[in-house]
Amino acid sequence: MNVSKESRDFLDRLSIYLFTSGKNEKEIREITGELEDHLHEAEKKGKGVEDITGLTAKQYMDQIAKEMPFDKMGVFKYALVLIFGSIAFYVMGDAINGTMNYSWIIIIGLPVMTLLYGVMVARLFKYTAEKVLSKKKEFTLLMLMGGVPLAGMGGVVLLGLFIGDTAVSFGTTGRVVGFVLCALILIGISIWSKTLIMIFLPIVVFVPQYFIERTSWSEETQLMMIGMIYPIGFMISLGISLLQIWLKERKQTA
Numbered sequence: 001m002n003v004s005k006e007s008r009d010f011l012d013r014l015s016i017y018l019f020t021s022g023k024n025e026k027e028i029r030e031i032t033g034e035l036e037d038h039l040h041e042a043e044k045k046g047k048g049v050e051d052i053t054g055l056t057a058k059q060y061m062d063q064i065a066k067e068m069p070f071d072k073m074g075v076f077k078y079a080l081v082l083i084f085g086s087i088a089f090y091v092m093g094d095a096i097n098g099t100m101n102y103s104w105i106i107i108i109g110l111p112v113m114t115l116l117y118g119v120m121v122a123r124l125f126k127y128t129a130e131k132v133l134s135k136k137k138e139f140t141l142l143m144l145m146g147g148v149p150l151a152g153m154g155g156v157v158l159l160g161l162f163i164g165d166t167a168v169s170f171g172t173t174g175r176v177v178g179f180v181l182c183a184l185i186l187i188g189i190s191i192w193s194k195t196l197i198m199i200f201l202p203i204v205v206f207v208p209q210y211f212i213e214r215t216s217w218s219e220e221t222q223l224m225m226i227g228m229i230y231p232i233g234f235m236i237s238l239g240i241s242l243l244q245i246w247l248k249e250r251k252q253t254a
Helices: 005-019 025-044 049-053 057-067 072-097 104-130 135-163 172-193 197-212 219-253
Strands: 101-103 166-169
Touching: 005 025, 005 049, 005 057, 005 104, 025 049, 049 057, 057 104, 072 104, 072 172, 072 197, 101 104, 104 135, 104 166, 172 197, 197 219
Parallel strands: none
Antiparallel strands: 101 166
16 A cells, blocks of 8 residues: 555554564554555545654554553564574584584573673664664664674673683584584574575675684784674675565565
8 A cells, every 4th residue: 555655654663663562463564554544544635644643653652552462472482583593693603613612601691692682672673663863873873783792792702711611512523513403593594584684694704704714814803803794794684684674565565
């Protein structure tokens, strides 16, 4: 259904706001679908979003969110996907480097850091949905967020190196099996989520890292370059996935 750009932007922001508030996807689609019908009819009469809702965008989003139940199973499902996806990504890197040795600090700390990062990302997207921000500010916030997992997980790894004793260690066979399992998990998540981020992210991170580690550069230079790869790779993969979603939605609404 054709609605104005202002109404389409509002519907997209409302969907993101409700989703990051822990609401059920099916119910979100039903609500935004009904609202789209109302907006379409209202625009024929020269009315806009606030004429229909009677509230500001932020107030309306809050009101709808309060009326919808919290989707516990949905949030639990996404939490599991986030944890398994991040662990698979981390372990795949170790399998490539041949260093699959883990202390309890890493085994416990990485899932905890992943969940905290997931909460931060949800809060960020909720913030960008409820406020009309410039593309420059949104990009800056996403870039900053891209460096958070590197800093957080890097801190856990360093802590594990200094005070953690190895609890689990894998040999050559374990590394091969681990790599294959991690690849299957990342591919499965990409198929389930219908985005390419979990496929592109390992490629744009680990391939450059593999070649950087085999250069004649100093260790400090290599670490600096590898440290830059993670947030840049995250942004590239996220950009590709967002473009894929945008093209799909545009095709559906055309």
